[in-house]
Structure formats: C-alpha cells, structure tokens
C-alpha cells in the first residue's frame with residue numbers, strides 16, 4: 349500500500365512543493381509514499397523546475413488501494429470518486445467554510461498562514477529529517493510565491509522562519525532568484541490568459557454567484573493597459589458561460605506590492621464598494637497593499653455567516 353500525496357486539480361507551486369516534499373518526508377519516516385499531480389501544474393512550477401533542473405515524477409493515477417494525503421487543499425468534494433476511508437491526512441492553509449467538518453479518522457492540520465509549504469517544512473524541522481535539495485527549493489519558492497515574497501498580510505512569522513531554515517540548508521536557495529521567477533511568470537500569452545486567471549470557479553456567498561479571477565504580475569498596471577480588450581472580453585465570456593452575478597479580477601503587482609481590482613459592470617462595482625469598502629470607479633481600484641484572493645473570500649465567508657445568522 350502506498351500513501352499518495354495529492355492536491356487540487358492543476359496545482360500551483362505551493363501544492364506541488366507540498367506533494368513532493370511531504371511524500372519525501374513520509375518515505376524517510378518509513379511510510380511508502382508517492383505523489384500524484386491531478387491535471388497540469390501551473391506554469392510557475394515549470395519555471396522553477398527549469399531554473400533548478402528539478403524533475404517531477406508524478407504517479408499517473410491514484411489507485412483504489414492507495415491511501416490519500418491532501419495538501420494545500422481540504423475540499424473532500426474533489427475526492428468524491430475515492431473512498432473517504434482512504435483519506436488519511438489533510439495539510440492546508442485555506443479557510444474552512446462554515447459547517448464543513450472532517451471524518452474523525454483523518455489527521456487534519458489547517459493553519460491560516462502564508463503557505464501550506466510552511467507546515468510541511470515544519471514537519472522536517474520537528475522530526476529532524478534530512479531534506480533533499482529539490483524538496484527544499486520547491487518548499488522555499490512555494491512559500492515565497494504563495495505569500496507574494498512574504499509581503500501579503502497572511503504571511504506569518506512561521507512562513508518567515510521556514511524560509512530562513514530552508515535558505516540555511518542549500519546555497520542554491522537565494523532571494524535573487526525570486527525576481528527572475530516573478531518576471532518569467534508574468535510573460536503570459538493572450539491565448540493562455542483566461543486559464544491563468546482561474547476565473548471559472550463560481551462560489552455562492554451572500555446569495556450571489558461570484559467568480560473571482562486572479563493575476564499575479566510584475567508591473568501589473570502596464571500589463572493591464574496592454575491587455576484591456578482581452579481582459580474585458582474574458583470577463584464577458586465568463587459571464588455568458590456561467591450564471592454569474594458578480595465577477596472581478598484581483599490583480600496583484602508581485603514586485604511592487606499592491607493590487608488592482610478590475611471589473612466591467614456596475615453591479616460588481618457596487619458590490620465591491622459595499623462589502624470591501626473599496627472605491628472602484630469605472631471598473632478599476634488600486635489598493636495600497638497586497639490583498640490575496642483567499643483573503644477576499646475569507647471576508648465574504650465572514651459576511652455570509654453574519655448574514656445567515658441574522
């Protein structure tokens with residue numbers, strides 16, 4: 349029997365880092381493990397693997413007899429095709445929706461911090477397990493990516509300490525590579541833009557169907573100016589494809605540390621100004637600090653709870 353570490357479909361660098369490293373951790377503690385990438389890893393994963401010459405070796409599918417560990421995700425709905433009894437552990441950092449519970453046999457650690465990779469790093473530190481160069485690199489840049497270079501307000505002292513520990517392990521891990529990775533991941537083809545935005549997922553909160561896209565870009569204002577038309581038509585396409593009431597894009601300037609909130613309809617503009625106290629005018633609003641999509645969702649979950657308990 350193998351314990352397979354996996355995450356959500358099309359995982360980002362944090363998800364991949366957790367899979368790779370936690371699987372290594374389990375093997376080194378005597379539990380036979382592998383990892384399974386469902387869908388395709390985000391482009392940023394390829395960028396980091398290319399720079400550091402890391403080869404991923406994902407299992408093709410999760411077999412019926414495999415035990416499952418879910419990292420950087422806790423949504424059991426994603427694993428409906430699997431026997432819940434086979435899910436043995438969850439390691440995550442996303443807010444749990446009101447009323448969501450987990451079967452008691454699952455070992456759950458969900459801490460609201462900058463990256464799930466921090467939690468995995470802490471397992472190595474706590475158990476004093478040797479970490480490979482590849483796992484250390486993936487965890488480090490996973491934390492850096494998810495916390496926007498430790499600038500986002502979800503960044504915890506634990507994220508900072510995990511980064512320091514990883515930096516101390518291998519001289520290849522340097523801050524100077526961060527800018528290179530951020531600039532490379534900002535080079536997005538028009539044909540890929542909608543996919544990169546991850547805007548297809550509708551959440552229902554406050555009685556509304558809400559789609560929130562995301563763009564993490566170096567020099568985001570320039571980027572938006574050069575793609576105004578494309579972004580506008582993506583918003584309209586998604587509105588047509590889904591029964592969406594509210595739709596906007598949370599654009600983060602990953603080098604300069606602020607957001608641009610973008611929408612193209614008055615309903616959404618009113619919603620954003622009412623619930624987030626933004627000042628969106630003509631579909632655009634610039635924040636003075638970084639706000640992550642998961643923070644926006646957390647705020648909506650909180651407002652939704654208050655709304656339901658009225």
Ligand SMILES: [Mn+2]
Nearest residue numbers: 362420464494
């Ligand atoms: Mn994450």
